[in-house]
Amino acid sequence: MEANLFQPLVAAIISAAIATRSYRKKSLDLSGAISGFAVMTIHIAVNYRFGAVLLVFFFTSSMFTKYGEDKKRKVDADFKEGGQRNWIQVLFNSGIGTCLVLIAWKLGGTQDYCLDSKVSSVMTSLIGGIIGHYCCCNGDTWSSELGILSDEQPRLVTTFKPVRRGTNGGVTKAGLLAAAAGGSVIGLTFVFLGLFTTNCTFNTALKQLLLIPLSALAGLCGSLIDSILGATLQYSGFCTVRNKVVGKPGPSVKKISGFSILDNNAVNLVSVFLTAVLTSITCLYIF
Template identity: 30%
Template sequence: MESATSWSNPLPLSSLPSPSHSRHPSAFKFMAFSTLHTFSLPSLSSPSSFHPFPLSSLSPKPTSFNPRPLFPRTMHASRIQDAVGGALALVQSSPATWQSALLSNALIFFLGSPILVSGLSLSGIGAAFLLGTLTWRAFGPSGFFLVATYFVIGTAATKVKMAQKVAQGVAEKKRGRRGPGSVIGSSAAGCICAFLTIFGVGGEAFSRLWRLGFVASFCTKLSDTVSSEIGKAYGKTTYLVTTFKVVPRGTEGAVSVEGTLAGILASIVLAFVSFLIGEVGSHEAIICVLAAQIANLGESIIGAALQEKEGFKWVGS
């Protein structure tokens, strides 16, 4: 009972000692001052004092960045594309113009120079360039393709068994590399037809005739070249066309079975190519083949009759 009474009546607050009645009031002041001095508050005037690391270490460092000049390169590529597009549009212009003919020939002659130098001399290439330009202007790409086909087949036939021809003394001069005289002589009739077409001589009524003459002239020349070159290479027996006398290979006016058949086949091939590319119709292609054989026979007769006479040695050259 006594203990219960003691718990129910605790000591009054007035009996507890207060700091003001402490014997050593200066001790409390010393402890408070020491605590404030040890844990100093950060200064509000310095924001960096709130961070454990300086702000300079967190900010990104400037790096050197030099972007490539894309715009000049893009503009340069655009100009090249525009130039190529303009050139292609000029080449494909229809009807053909002198500008398109010159540009097309320059491009084709540049790309085909390895083939050209094998069959033509330097001056011959110049003459062929003029012929190609004239042909493109008159008959467009199809006419140019026809002349190119003639050149490739004729050059290939000339190169057949070249060593044998050289040894026998019947090879073309400069091992078959033809000069401007040969180019102009081979294309003279075709050039006349081209000029007549360009200037519109005879109007629409004659334009088809000039085109037919153009194709027939190259069929004739190709047949003549192939028959002569194959006859020199493979002809077993050659006959003089006027007397059928057996003569050596390479004699002017002489023909052989092998050479004649090869010449006919060459004219058929070129006439067929002309038909495929739309230069002539089927009946006109047949006319070209027949005209080529008649012309070659006439040239052989003239060559056999006049070649050895004084003043006529140029015939057949």
């Protein structure tokens, strides 16, 4: 088999296995499994490191989504068994990253690049955007899924006033730490695999380690951007009938914060875009 066909075939097999398992485990519904298969195949076929950061995001986020389900069921008005995600959520959380991966493939093929703007500022910028994308996604998911389990009283990120658990824009120390940890795992994965897939000079290879703290910062920054958008452009109210925080106004809902301008998917998309841009620019300066 020709080498240029091997990687796409491996990508398709791995993606099909993961998508099927995720559908059976209720991490994805049918539409989510199909779109997830396409996204995973593209990432892995273009570059194993791109595929790895996507899979780290997917598996760790799915694990933490299912963690503490009994407690989340009592708080989350949109709770779904297994955290089941559909095609809209898949694309809003991976669409920008997939576009960047395809651009990287168009410009550089499947070659694995070091972060080095002197060699290629374009590829360094693209890689930085991809890393920032998944640091934001992973950091925000870890923050949301673990922060809601904290016994600490959440505070609205814009006013620092105490709010109910589940309020958009509500943050805790545990949630912010989780966001930084979620981002750092993405950076650590990318740097570690690069030891085996790239051929950097010693100084350049050593400098790649800076991506780990940068990724932690990107995860935290992405989560904060998401929280600020959630507190201002996303509606939160307390429903006295359901006794839960909800995302839409109604006769039995008392407003907590925000306006009904963006829904959760749109907030995720904007925060991912902004974090990807900021991380991309930062990588050009650092590397």
